[in-house]
Amino acid sequence: MRISELSRRSGVANATIKYYLREGLLPPGRATAATQAEYDDTHLRRLRLIRALIGVRGLSVAAAKQLLDTVSQYQADTHQVLGLVLGIPTGGATSKAPQDAEGEGGEHGSEADALLTALDWEVSEYNPARGVIDETLETLRSLGLDHDWRFLLPYAELARRTARLDLDELESLKDPLEMAERAVLLTFLLEPALMALRRLAQEAESMVRHGETASPSPDSCAAQRLSDEQG
């Protein structure tokens, strides 16, 4: 396809595509004339991944280029590719860190270590989400809630099921770049929606547990309408 069709199908402006070509984020097309080139589906998929990394994950062009270079090295390793695009630094082996390092599980490690050990989740020690767990528990304690990591166990079980839904959504895709793009979109864009679903569910659940039947029931509405019509 020509660059104009690549632009139309990817939703990325012509000028932006040319910029990505100059910066080396996108490999050059097959030259068909001095000023013309043909692009194919690999360009389209790569362009969509670039858009996800820059537009959704918020990476700089330079950081996206570096990441894409690393991704191409690991292209055959889906687990590595997903980790890379989702922002888990490589360099360390994935390991059940506290068990390996300290024998029986996390007394001297962070609370995230203890939680992950209890859950038997195999997670890189470089996953930045570990720090968020520790910080949250510390904040809750500073505000008088005396909870440790055990408090998060049932929440973690539900998070695991949520992650299974996320990964199920990727199963249908064969191309690793397409998978990577979808993973970025789902992980980052769904976050506000998942939190919104929790807020809506809290209201619905509070209604079930504490709601009074203060609002008129359908029957009394019908009675009201009837009396209005008659009156």
Added chain:
Amino acid sequence: MRISELSRRSGVANATIKYYLREGLLPPGRATAATQAEYDDTHLRRLRLIRALIGVRGLSVAAAKQLLDTVSQYQADTHQVLGLVLGIPTGGATSKAPQDAEGEGGEHGSEADALLTALDWEVSEYNPARGVIDETLETLRSLGLDHDWRFLLPYAELARRTARLDLDELESLKDPLEMAERAVLLTFLLEPALMALRRLAQEAESMVRHGETASPSPDSCAAQRLSDEQG
């Protein structure tokens, strides 16, 4: 208790407590001398709620005062109090809006309407989380993911279970102000932790589905150490 003990037990600075007293967020204590007053547990609970509303929910002092005034009117109605402190505007009756308004469910309403109808969740039409659902689906579509609200159904079922955990945590509390404070802390402070749990779960789940056993096993580590010691 004296103001100094109120400060110590609430974690709110002396000067801040005096400011809240002047602004009317906190009712005056029982005067015991010209410049001294006694405070009790109701002050402590209210102060903790103020701290949650300002420090965690990020309300201004004026907005917190207005909210606290409304909360005291509804103090006996747990469902109303929780809605108020969590930021769901009052004024409309809680209703299954699309069903009531349009007969059989949301064809003309928003996608959030259709989702809530399908879930049979009773949620105020003023809950701002509805808008987040619609925006997210629109963004995903603009990026080429052709999903409608049905895609969110299994996520919503998990969100409902998460909300049940949240509300279970409030059950043990009897005082409505204490419940309100805990609801604010749990709802707002847990958000980053819940998203972090999802990220950790994604990595763990990806490891199970796509991970290779590339990292050395404990046995080969032991063998390595042994050969190092001997070498």
